Every structure is written in C-alpha cells, then in structure tokens.
Amino acid sequence: MKTIEERFYDYAVVPVVVLEDTKDALPLAEALIxxxxxxxxxxxxxxxxxxxxRLMSEKYPEMLIGAGTVLTTEQIDRAVxxxxxxxxxxxxxxxxxxxCLERNIPVFPGCITPSEVAQAAKRxxxxxxxxxxxxxxxxxxxxxxxxxYTMMKFMPTGGIGVDNLKNYLxxxxxLCCGGSWMVKGDFIKNGxxxxxxxxxxEAVELAASIRK
Numbered sequence: 001m002k003t004i005e006e007r008f009y010d011y012a013v014v015p016v017v018v019l020e021d022t023k024d025a026l027p028l029a030e031a032l033i034x035x036x037x038x039x040x041x042x043x044x045x046x047x048x049x050x051x052x053x054r055l056m057s058e059k060y061p062e063m064l065i066g067a068g069t070v071l072t073t074e075q076i077d078r079a080v081x082x083x084x085x086x087x088x089x090x091x092x093x094x095x096x097x098x099x100c101l102e103r104n105i106p107v108f109p110g111c112i113t114p115s116e117v118a119q120a121a122k123r124x125x126x127x128x129x130x131x132x133x134x135x136x137x138x139x140x141x142x143x144x145x146x147x148x149y150t151m152m153k154f155m156p157t158g159g160i161g162v163d164n165l166k167n168y169l170x171x172x173x174x175l176c177c178g179g180s181w182m183v184k185g186d187f188i189k190n191g192x193x194x195x196x197x198x199x200x201x202e203a204v205e206l207a208a209s210i211r212k
Contacts, residue, residue: 004086004106005127007039007064008155008176012169012207015200016041016068016157016180017188024188025052029060031193032183035200039064041088041178044075050082057083066106073099080105090131092116097123108155112136117149127153127175134159139167139174146173162206169210179203 008014015032017040019025025048032040038060042053044067056065066086067079076087076099086106089096093109100107101123110131111117120128130142133156142154156168157178168174182199186192 004064005153005175008127011037011039011064012176012211013037013165013182013203014039014041014155014157014176014178015183016043016178017183018043018046018180018185019048019052019188020046020185022048022051022055024048024191025055026059027191027193028183028188028196029056029063031197032200033060033063035182035197036204037182037200038062040183041066041068042084043067043069044071044079045069050078053079053084054082070096072096076100076105088129090129092119092128094119097125101125112141114145114148117145117152121149121152126151127155129178130154130156131178132158133168133177134164138164139171142168142173143171146171162203165203165206166210169207 015037042049053065064085067084068088070076070087070089087100088108090110092111097107097109108127108129111120111128153173153175155175160177160179161181168177182203183196187196
C-alpha cells in the first residue's frame with residue numbers, strides 16, 4: 001500500500017478543484033480517473049464541497065481525495081467524515097496542523113517563509129505546500145528555502161500550468177504540483193468534462209515526459 005506522499009509523487013500533478021454544485025462531483029471524478037489522475041484537492045470554501053467529497057469518495061474509493069483551503073478544526077472533522085484522505089491549508093496554522101497530527105490525519109500546510117518551514121520541520125513533517133507559488137517567488141524561492149531544510153519536500157500550488165510545470169518538477173525537492181488549469185471553474189460549470197479529461201491526459205503525459 002503506497003503512502004499518500006508516494007501517490008502524490010506518482011501523480012506529479014494534483015488537480016485543485018472548486019465545486020459549486022454537487023451534481024458536478026461524479027462527472028468530474030470520472031473525467032479525472034479516465035484522464036489518468038485519480039486524485040483531487042477539493043477546496044472547502046463552497047457549500048457543495050463537503051457533499052461533493054462524500055459522493056466522490058463513496059463512488060470511487062480508489063480516488064485520493066482531500067480537502068483544501070481548510071481554515072478551522074470543525075472543517076477538518078467535516079471533511080474527514082465526508083471521506084477526505086488529506087487536509088491542505090493555505091497557510092501554516094499551528095492549531096490546524098497540530099489537530100491533524102494528533103489524529104494521524106495527513107496535513108499539508110502552506111509555507112512560504114523559512115520560519116514556517118521551521119515550524120513544520122520541528123513537528124517532524126516531511127512535506128509542505130508552497131502557496132501561492134508563482135506570486136511568492138516560484139521555484140527560485142523554493143530552492144533557496146530547501147537548502148537548509150534538506151528533509152523537506154514541497155507541493156507548490158498557485159499560478160502553475162503547462163508553461164512552467166517543468167520548472168518545478170525538475171527540482172528533486174518538489175513532490176508534486178497543484179494545478180487547476182485542467183479543471184477550470186468554467187469547464188465544470190459548462191459541463192465540459194470531455195475537455196477536462198483530455199487536458200488531464202495531457203497533464204499526465206507532460207509530467208511523465210519531465211520526470212522520465
């Protein structure tokens with residue numbers, strides 16, 4: 001049984017999804033699975049997020065589904081009860097991180113400063129999110145921060161797409177990249193799941209060519 005971190009590395013790209021309507025949850029899951037990325041970080045900032053995670057987890061238990069943009073411990077409880085396998089927070093919130101660690105819930109907090117990475121390292125964490133990636137300095141900042149924290153790997157998210165994916169995945173401290181270019185809100189809203197499937201396939205092929 002592979003760990004979540006090993007699965008992230010294999011996928012290389014994790015779709016970051018915003019679902020406004022639960023009716024889109026299963027068609028989206030199907031498109032991602034068919035496209036070769038059976039995983040999703042579902043942002044927990046919409047009314048539909050909790051039920052969408054539940055629907056996707058029940059129908060496709062093989063999918064690696066997590067909750068993103070988690071801001072409270074109450075949201076953690078709801079997300080995990082719905083079937084979320086991991087928690088992602090936009091920043092390093094000690095309360096969120098410690099709550100998850102105490103309950104053995106995989107958590108990936110956002111870290112963009114050495115001080116935040118130090119807080120994660122002190123807790124024995126091996127992987128953190130880097131958000132917002134491009135706006136916070138991109139791969140050059142990650143490389144600078146990774147130098148003293150040799151045990152830490154990063155999951156950059158924010159502003160990453162087809163044009164700059166290679167910049168990130170060629171660095172050995174990058175576990176995977178979060179991206180929304182294959183699951184844009186308009187695609188979901190317009191029911192363009194064939195397009196999502198095709199873009200997902202292309203993302204898988206691109207990642208494989210980079211990491212070959």
